[in-house]
Amino acid sequence: MTRLLGALHDAAEQTDAVRDPDSSLSRHQLLERASAVAAGIAGRRMVAVRATPTLDTIVVITGALLAGVPVVPVPPDAGELERAHILADSGAELIDARVAGPDRGVPGEPDPGAPALILYTSGTTGPPKGAVISRRALAADLDALAQVWQWTPDDTLVHGLPLFHVHGLVLGVLGPLRIGSRLAHTGKPTPQAYAATPGTMYFGVPTVWSRVCAAPAEARALRPARLLVSGSAPLPAPVFDSLRELTGQAPVERYGMTETLITVSARADGERRPGQVGRPVPGVETRLVGDAGDPLDEPDTIGHLQVRGSTLFDGYLGQDRPEGWFATGDVATIGADGWHRIVGRASTDLIKTGGYRVGAGEVEDALLLHPAVREAAVVGTPHPDLGEQITAYVVAEGATERDLIAWVADCLAAHKRPRTVRLLDALPRNAMGKVQKGALR
Known part of the structure; x- marks a missing residue:
């Protein structure tokens, strides 16, 4: 599939290809609206969008990707200083879904190496930094996860995660648009919203799954799903066990970060272990090093986790692309069978x-x-x-x-x-x- 959002270009009508609690769009309608946005922003250096959990956000980001214009998702609850920093640092112009241009049809596919997203980090070690994510890296990661999770056009993905992070935006929106599955965004990731929305895959962070487990009736409503995915933070073992008991299946945990996308995951058809996140996805290598940077080969030794592969970012805005192994800043152990356990941030x-x-x-x-x-x-x-x-x-x-x-x-x-x-x-x-x-x- 050569286009980044390959399934979006399938001319076949698909009812409710994407929907939120208030509205829905077929694949054809989304392509039409996103193409109008693409025509309205064509030629701009970079744009930003206030990433509310709505179809409007999906339309604008899809339009920017069609146009080949890098897009900066801005958290809708960002304070004045944070928003000002992101816009000033990136130089992006804030736009909304009303941007439209003359009907020029669907734009041609931009270069795979071109930047697609500028995702700002949480700023735990200083002001937030813009990580430049290429179209090639997005495609590589989504294809790897489609293989690992057996993700197909027959799936319906349900989640209520924010649309300015890797989890909710890259996996949760661009994944369905590349693979062809349906997307139902619940607005908020509440147990009641998840239980009321039929799907085959559900995405959540540990807080979401903890609240689902605290609502047993809603948790049991997820039993027909084939995959419950947890990420963005370690899932506590008691929540893992409760999910398994209430839903009839253990959750799939995965690991990644803004700069690397998703690099390690348990498999849909494999074992799932509490407190561990699986093995590297296709196209990614990992290793542990000691404090002095020396590789650690002994299984189950705590070390600093490094990764390399096709999913890595192109560097921070204004900085060079990282070469070789990327230091994640996390510490981990790797067992003799290749399973990873993330200890946490080194700091x-x-x-x-x-x-x-x-x-x-x-x-x-x-x-x-x-x-x-x-x-x-x-x-x-x-x-x-x-x-x-x-x-x-x-x-x-x-x-x-x-x-x-x-x-x-x-x-x-x-x-x-x-x-x-x-x-x-x-x-x-x-x-x-x-x-x-x-x-x-």
């Missing part, structure tokens, strides 16, 4: 305490096994003797700090127990459900 989730290297995720998983614990986040905080101590922030009812420290000491090695547990009403999270550990610190 926040690899804790060096008393000469030991401890992954925050392992301690979080142990805490979440306690019946009183609903949420847990673990970080390293300065300690005069240990270098760092393990500090846990927990949402729990009926458990004390001492109870939880003793619980972890029973579950794991003694040096992995938290020295301090702080009880909170809720953990700070971003729009994708990721815990903001910087805010905890």
